[in-house]
Amino acid sequence: MYRMRLPPWLVLLMPAFVILLAVVAIPLVLSLYSSFTAFQLTRPETITRWIGTFNYEKAIGDANFWAAFGRTVLLLTVALNLEMLLGLGLALMVAKVTHGQRLLRTIMMFPMMFSPILVGFQFKFIFNDNVGLLNNALQSLGLTDVAIPWLVDGNLAFIAIVTAEVWTSTSVFAILILAGLFAIPQDPVEAARVDGCTPWQTFRYVTLPFLMPFIYIAMAIRSLDVARAYDIVQVMTAGGPARRTELLWTLIGRTGYVDARMGYANAMGYIAILLSIAFTVHFFRKLSSARTSLGMGD
Amino acid sequence: MAQVVLQDVVKNYGALPVVHAINLDIAHGEFVVLVGPSGCGKSTTLRMIAGLEEISGGRVRIGDRVVNDLPPRDRNISMVFQNYALYPHMTVRENLGFSLYIAKRPKAEIERAVDQAAEILSLTPLLDRKPGQLSGGQRQRVAMGRAIVRHPDVFLFDEPLSNLDAKLRTQMRVEIKRLHQKVGTTIIYVTHDQIEAMTLADRIVIMRDGHIVQIGTPLEVFERPVNAFVATFIGSPPMNLLPATVRSGGLRLADGTVIPLPPGLTAREGQAVQFGVRADNIMPEGHSMPPTAHMALVEMPVTLTEPLGTETLLFATLAGTEVQAKMLNPRPVRTGEVLRFGIALDKCHLFDADTGASLRV
Ligand SMILES: Nc1ncnc2c1ncn2[C@@H]1O[C@H](COP(=O)(O)OP(=O)(O)OP(=O)(O)O)[C@@H](O)[C@H]1O
Numbered sequence: 287m288y289r290m291r292l293p294p295w296l297v298l299l300m301p302a303f304v305i306l307l308a309v310v311a312i313p314l315v316l317s318l319y320s321s322f323t324a325f326q327l328t329r330p331e332t333i334t335r336w337i338g339t340f341n342y343e344k345a346i347g348d349a350n351f352w353a354a355f356g357r358t359v360l361l362l363t364v365a366l367n368l369e370m371l372l373g374l375g376l377a378l379m380v381a382k383v384t385h386g387q388r389l390l391r392t393i394m395m396f397p398m399m400f401s402p403i404l405v406g407f408q409f410k411f412i413f414n415d416n417v418g419l420l421n422n423a424l425q426s427l428g429l430t431d432v433a434i435p436w437l438v439d440g441n442l443a444f445i446a447i448v449t450a451e452v453w454t455s456t457s458v459f460a461i462l463i464l465a466g467l468f469a470i471p472q473d474p475v476e477a478a479r480v481d482g483c484t485p486w487q488t489f490r491y492v493t494l495p496f497l498m499p500f501i502y503i504a505m506a507i508r509s510l511d512v513a514r515a516y517d518i519v520q521v522m523t524a525g526g527p528a529r530r531t532e533l534l535w536t537l538i539g540r541t542g543y544v545d546a547r548m549g550y551a552n553a554m555g556y557i558a559i560l561l562s563i564a565f566t567v568h569f570f571r572k573l574s575s576a577r578t579s580l581g582m583g584d
Numbered sequence: 585m586a587q588v589v590l591q592d593v594v595k596n597y598g599a600l601p602v603v604h605a606i607n608l609d610i611a612h613g614e615f616v617v618l619v620g621p622s623g624c625g626k627s628t629t630l631r632m633i634a635g636l637e638e639i640s641g642g643r644v645r646i647g648d649r650v651v652n653d654l655p656p657r658d659r660n661i662s663m664v665f666q667n668y669a670l671y672p673h674m675t676v677r678e679n680l681g682f683s684l685y686i687a688k689r690p691k692a693e694i695e696r697a698v699d700q701a702a703e704i705l706s707l708t709p710l711l712d713r714k715p716g717q718l719s720g721g722q723r724q725r726v727a728m729g730r731a732i733v734r735h736p737d738v739f740l741f742d743e744p745l746s747n748l749d750a751k752l753r754t755q756m757r758v759e760i761k762r763l764h765q766k767v768g769t770t771i772i773y774v775t776h777d778q779i780e781a782m783t784l785a786d787r788i789v790i791m792r793d794g795h796i797v798q799i800g801t802p803l804e805v806f807e808r809p810v811n812a813f814v815a816t817f818i819g820s821p822p823m824n825l826l827p828a829t830v831r832s833g834g835l836r837l838a839d840g841t842v843i844p845l846p847p848g849l850t851a852r853e854g855q856a857v858q859f860g861v862r863a864d865n866i867m868p869e870g871h872s873m874p875p876t877a878h879m880a881l882v883e884m885p886v887t888l889t890e891p892l893g894t895e896t897l898l899f900a901t902l903a904g905t906e907v908q909a910k911m912l913n914p915r916p917v918r919t920g921e922v923l924r925f926g927i928a929l930d931k932c933h934l935f936d937a938d939t940g941a942s943l944r945v
């Protein structure tokens with residue numbers, strides 16, 4: 287009887303191939319393919335209805351899509367910058383502490399220990415216009431006597447979402463920047479002091495350049511995070527009211543699973559992923575140029 | 585005028601004292617070298633003068649100001665660090681000009697000062713490189729250049745040459761000395777290399793365990809060491825020390841050999857001492873300096889030879905102790921060969937065996 291003999295290396299690699307195929311390649315190809323069809327989740331047979339680039343053209347012509355796109359970029363910009371500044375401040379303060387620093391570092395990471403869904407619910411409660419903590423506090427302090435519609439007004443809701451994002455993720459920056467602070471060689475810092483720098487100048491001209499690679503790593507990580515932001519927003523406002531806080535992925539999620547238009551959702555998803563890739567590429571470029579300028583290899 | 589004065593300066597790390605109430609007067613324009621074994625507190629002392637280390641006690645004056653509570657930027661000092669401490673993200677030009685830039689000097693002036701410093705230190709072709717693209721010696725020169733652009737009152741050097749190879753070190757040593765002659769600024773220089781100390785210093789400050797042991801010109805500390813520690817620390821090869829006892833006007837070595845008491849020394853009868861003689865003052869007959877009035881002769885077997893060209897270093901055994909001697913106009917010597925050596929007694933030293941203090945009057 288004839289038996290096919292595969293070379294041993296192929297046999298050994300086979301499980302890896304199969305797994306990669308199953309979890310990466312097939313979903314990728316399938317979703318890419320379906321973005322060129324009129325696939326609807328409720329009518330599986332539609333997956334064979336090829337409509338070319340129609341979904342993409344539709345997305346590009348869709349004002350709602352671009353509004354969500356723009357809002358995502360805005361959230362990314364605002365949240366990342368705020369987190370960077372706050373994280374930097376936090377790290378600088380924690381680095382100065384001599385006693386109980388370990389404890390502080392642990393406490394600093396607390397926000398990261400909660401599920402974003404729960405954080406969403408918590409901030410939904412805090413910003414609730416009737417029973418919310420914030421309005422109650424403002425009213426008790428006599429700062430206002432109206433119920434501020436935090437999660438209803440588009441701008442206020444954006445602020446509320448940014449607050450929740452910043453609260454959960456500032457520690458990512460703080461931890462990475464703290465690691466950077468510990469890694470800074472003391473010699474150049476002392477040289478700067480002798481060269482006449484005030485503490486601020488020492489920070490500005492010596493410490494900060496050393497921290498930049500760490501900041502860019504945090505930026506790269508967090509830009510991916512925020513570009514796919516879904517959970518906190520979904521819980522707090524579900525993109526509403528009336529799309530006022532719609533982000534890319536709340537829009538895509540709704541289109542795919544609620545409206546069941548999976549082909550269209552996949553097309554938007556691919557455009558959204560381009561955004562993530564663009565940010566990642568941008569920050570990695572920045573990272574490598576910051577490292578090069580420090581003479582840390584290329 | 586920038587003299588530097590240390591008055592009872594103390595440094596404690598927690599409860600641990602590392603510098604014990606040292607006193608030091610450095611004149612304007614003087615080149616002072618702090619030297620001593622590793623961990624003796626040289627860097628700590630220098631860093632207290634720089635303002636990088638808090639002063640636990642006493643006073644430091646630079647010029648006519650007490651600087652104890654002034655930050656480094658208000659002391660008008662420059663410092664060259666052992667590891668250069670260049671700013672890795674700045675070019676050589678930016679490194680050199682940084683202090684002037686911080687001081688908000690006009691652009692043209694900065695450029696002129698940088699070009700001038702680069703010229704002095706032959707850095708001109710390297711001005712647009714980053715420190716990462718320089719060799720150790722070049723980085724060293726940038727560190728020096730950074731220090732000289734701003735015409736400080738005092739230069740502080742912390743072992744600036746210790747990371748260089750021997751040849752470059754010799755070369756840079758000359759450069760530093762030349763620089764001092766040119767600018768005439770007060771220099772405080774830390775090293776644990778006694779040759780650097782001897783060649784560079786106007787005055788040497790020898791430290792040990794946080795104390796100053798002796799202050800003097802290179803020749804003073806070489807010729808009149810206050811104790812056995814200085815005697816063995818300064819000079820190369822280190823001074824030979826032989827345990828001896830004072831007996832009826834002579835020195836009895838461990839094996840009973842008696843050597844006449846060197847002149848100018850005071851020792852009690854029966855006192856346990858260490859007899860100190862440098863290799864330059866113990867030489868085989870026929871290969872030595874012209875004999876002096878006070879000579880002692882000993883016979884020693886040679887155990888090892890180190891030919892150095894114009895002279896040969898001989899390792900021999902005297903009274904059970906290894907002794908290094910010099911042979912001028914050398915001839916080949918077999919190991920085991922017994923030679924007669926002349927000891928120039930008037931150049932010898934005597935130290936108390938317990939305290940190590942010199943017994944010279
Ligand atoms: N931050 C510190 N905490 C505690 N002890 C310290 C600290 N820094 C230095 N010391 C101690 O102070 C002493 C003097 O240190 P210093 O650096 O001045 O020595 P040094 O003479 O410069 O030695 P080297 O030639 O090795 O540089 C050493 O015993 C060292 O262990």
Ligand SMILES: [Mg+2]
Nearest residue numbers: 626627628743
């Ligand atoms: Mg040192």
